[in-house]
Amino acid sequence: GIQVEQSPPDLILQEGANSTLRCNFSDSVNNLQWFHQNPWGQLINLFYIPSGTKQNGRLSATTVATERYSLLYISSSQTTDSGVYFCAVEREWNNNDMRFGAGTRLTVKP
Amino acid sequence: DVKVTQSSRYLVKRTGEKVFLECVQDMDHENMFWYRQDPGLGLRLIYFSYDVKMKEKGDIPEGYSVSREKKERFSLILESASTNQTSMYLCASFPRDSAYEQYFGPGTRLTVT
Numbered sequence: 388g389i390q391v392e393q394s395p396p397d398l399i400l401q402e403g404a405n406s407t408l409r410c411n412f413s414d415s416v417n418n419l420q421w422f423h424q425n426p427w428g429q430l431i432n433l434f435y436i437p438s439g440t441k442q443n444g445r446l447s448a449t450t451v452a453t454e455r456y457s458l459l460y461i462s463s464s465q466t467t468d469s470g471v472y473f474c475a476v477e478r479e480w481n482n483n484d485m486r487f488g489a490g491t492r493l494t495v496k497p
Numbered sequence: 498d499v500k501v502t503q504s505s506r507y508l509v510k511r512t513g514e515k516v517f518l519e520c521v522q523d524m525d526h527e528n529m530f531w532y533r534q535d536p537g538l539g540l541r542l543i544y545f546s547y548d549v550k551m552k553e554k555g556d557i558p559e560g561y562s563v564s565r566e567k568k569e570r571f572s573l574i575l576e577s578a579s580t581n582q583t584s585m586y587l588c589a590s591f592p593r594d595s596a597y598e599q600y601f602g603p604g605t606r607l608t609v610t
Contacts, residue, residue, distance in 0.1 A: 388556075391539070420599070430587065430601035473539060487532075487540040 389414045393474055393488035400464050400495050408459040408491045410474030418477035418485070419450055421459050425470045433459070433472075464495045500524055501602040503588055509608045516575040518605050520588030526600075527593040529571035530555075531563065534585040534604070543586075546571055547593070578609045 390413040400406055412419070421433040434441050434448040436457065441448055445464075450457040461468055471490040478484065504519035520529065528547050532540040532555075542555030544563040552563050560582060564572040571590075575582055588602040 393539075396537075422601075428585065428587075428604040428606075430589075430604075432599050475540070485542070489537050489539040 388484075389416070389476060389478055389486050391474060391476055391486050391488035393472075393491050395491060396489065397492045398494070400493065402464060402466060402495055402497050404464050404495075405460070405462045406464060406493070408461070408472050408474075408493075410457040410459070410476075410488055412455050412457075412474075412476045414478055415452065415455070416476040416478055419457055420475045420485075421448055421457070422473040422475065423468075423470055424473065424490070430473070461493075464493075466495045466497055469493055469495045500600045501588060501590055503586075503602040503605050505605050506603060507606050507608075509610065510575075510578050511610055512579060514575075514578050514609075516578050516607065516609075518573040518575075518586055518588075518607070520571045520573070520590075520602055521569055522571075522588075522590040522600065523569065524590065524592070524600065525568065526590040527568070528591050529565065530589040531561075531571065531573045532587045532589065533557070534587055540587065543573065578607075580609050583607060583609045 392411045394409045419437045424430045436448045436450045438452040445462045447460045471492050473490045474488045475485050501522045530545040531543045534540050546552045546565040562574045586605045591599045
């Protein structure tokens with residue numbers, strides 16, 4: 388099956404700093420999503436981004452499908468950004484076979 | 498505003514017990530999923546269902562079964578709980594033609610002693 392690797396596994400930032408999280412995948416995909424799991428365990432869908440660039444407030448994401456990677460940018464980080472960020476991919480759209488990476492655990496200190 | 502609920506936030510069971518984890522969604526979604534989350538492994542798919550009474554095995558179905566008698570409810574069953582099933586269990590749902598609109602439940606942290 389398709390492999391998904393995320394880096395770094397852990398990241399500690401001071402409030403206000405910027406960061407970049409990376410997701411590499413081993414095969415072409417038609418679906419790629421970024422999720423944020425808050426410290427209480429709730430998973431929230433951040434971006435659906437199989438290709439191109441999207442922005443939502445302080446967060447943005449870029450997927451370069453031909454090179455099989457995606458980046459999640461967090462600017463001016465806040466303590467509420469803490470949690471685990473997951474990348475998930477699906478080789479064929481809506482085939483119910485979404486594969487998750489191991490996640491990047493982000494801690495933002497005040 | 499609550500969309501996906503799970504029956505328990507924390508659960509402690511003994512080895513050999515039969516365990517039921519319930520997931521209910523109020524969005525009339527066709528697709529429902531059960532994942533388990535373990536440190537360093539991310540989320541792994543246990544079972545999914547794309548319609549009432551339909552079920553498909555995911556990556557790690559061994560030791561689990563599921564039931565979907567009603568569209569809004571998807572149950573995960575541990576027939577005989579074992580310590581290696583101690584984990585966080587997450588339920589998710591999304592509509593048939595919109596895979597990117599996934600909604601997750603709050604999770605159930607199961608400990609098997």
